[in-house]
Amino acid sequence: MSSLAGRDSLIFQYSSGVTQATETPLKRTPLHAAHLRAGARMVPFGGWEMPVQYAGVRAEHDAVRTRAGVFDVSHMGEFRVQGPDAERFLQHVTTNDVSKLRPGRGQYNWLPNDSGGLVDDIYIYRVGEQEFLMVVNASNVGKDWAHLQSQTAGYDVELTDESDRWGLLAVQGPQAEALLQPHIDVDLAARKKNAFFPAKLFGFDVFLARTGYTGEDGFEIFTDAGEAETVWDKLLAVGFTPAGLGARDTLRLEAGFPLYGHEFADDIHPLASTYSWVVKDKAHLGREHISLAPPVRLIGLALERVPVREGYPVLLKGERVGHVTSGTSSPTLGHPIAMALVRGDASTADAYEVEVRGKAHAARRMELPFYRRA
Template sequence: MTQTPETPLKRTPLHAAHLRAGARMVPFGGWDMPVQYTGLKAEHQAVREAAGVFDVSHMGEFRIQGPGALAFLQHVTPNDVSKLRPGRAQYNWLPNERGGLVDDIYIYMVREDEYLMVVNASNIAKDWAHLQAHAGSFEVTLSDESDRWGLLAVQGPRAADILQPHVDVDLGTKKKNAYFPAKLFGFDVFLARTGYTGEDGFEVFVDASEAETVWDKLLAIGVTPAGLGARDTLRLEAGFPLYGHEFGEDIHPLSSHYGWVVKDKAHHGREALQSPAPQKLIGLKLDKVPVREGYPVLRDGQVVGHITSGTSSPTLGHPIALALVQAGAAESGDFEVEVRGKAHPATRTAVPFYQP
């Protein structure tokens, strides 16, 4: 999204809190967002070893209600939404007609005939238009609640222990992908045992007007504020695809290791998804030189693909990357990545790069 004087960066309900915490702010998908506070490595390590909190209030939330809600969601997504029960969440996709994705999403079942869909921040308007275009033949009501919610992601192996004294439910009884109402510091919230860091944790849906107070209370009990920088290194170590990098309108999503999302059912875009993926998403390990999105990937001196995401892994201590390469070249173990005209050896490695 190109910013002009007429389109200022949007701010989450936590903008003032980020400035108080000394965050370095950067433009991200049309939003003014914290990239780091004390430093990327320290924030990354806090999430791997204890607990960190991310402001993800820029994400979009759509409520889908009505007798036709399930049929509608089954039509616009390839995963089987009928498997959800109230209080459960599911990762899913919004396919387009040409074998790519409008977005990757999370769906939370609130109760019978009512669901909450969380979408990527930079895709809110596009996703809303896509859903509206497909809702006409279904008995369903769509509501854009993106401005209603603050969304905080408390992530890390100690997240449950740190939160437990301050909530009115037993977090130990809540499994991964649980979604449930709770009181946190006395505030009415919804908690979801979901996240995108590879660690345990809870996403906190809180009224936007109360988000800053909840954020401050989380910091006061020892949760480390973490920015976009750590969020990206954590998700990359976990091998999670990111829309706009590993997924997109013109990237076949079955190039990824997420083929389990597609179930055998009728849905919008099914025929295009059934075509073979011309590329494959692979993990690469390098010895010293970090690589970035767009760098060419070579095999036997020929360009066979490009880097989609790359970083120097704080946990592993060496550079890692995800790359889209030609399907026929994907099984090779040895590649090179071109960095400023020089080819550097890269070894194919299993994804995820890191598991807790």
């Protein structure tokens, strides 16, 4: 982070309001012991105990932007969808065109509800002609599973929750491919964005997906949960820097990627974002509501000094026109940035203000993403 205040506010975002103390113990990923060995600061997140930082958010952020980092994303959920009607079922419950996927390819997609919002935003990988793997957000696993189960009537499809089967590691950064290549049995350069393929990594059977959530090149590594810790240790040994939730948030915000629960939700029209391409011209659940114009728009804001957080009011000429959905101090740009949902009729102004503890601070609109890899 570019300031101590910005770092503290980001950590507060993860350590409060996300998972309150309850009688239900926090879940742990297969890498929990490895995080403790690495000196991670652990925080509650979506019902899980997760690392927010190791050496520090700024150092981990810079490692991903300039070299390569590795994230534990094993808390994400994985559902197997298979059967004669697997494709037809997915066409019904998602907005993107699953029929365009060939085996060995992945696709960003949405699970719409029937009232104009999203149940979740997801990734779908086509394993075979009648088989798919769906990756969902950690905090939505139970909700997504119930939603999908409720839509299976009339489809010859089998759903399997494989969330406990997989360890999931994300390696990201300009050197990610070069660091992996000596230890894997496939030519990574030949695997383009959104490729999904089996491989042997450090002698372990894994699947890799060339996707990511940081604005950098990289791969998600699906490994057996029981082997995840060994794979993690070997990744650190060959030069990957461990990175936590803090850096993951600053990286994704710079890249303009929405986060479910902030920019997307059950009650937020998803076309407020810049992702209209995810909705294809096909029949799907909730189509009549998603086709309506959104009442708000997602915009980018830049400030000079004061970091802002979710919920802070956005003002235009003294009138409240929206609120911040995500904010941080950008390590790459050197100043605070934020995404905000504002009224459609107020979304094209050049200058706004963000209210922080009763004081208005000047903000200028920036096109998303804030950062794009050259």
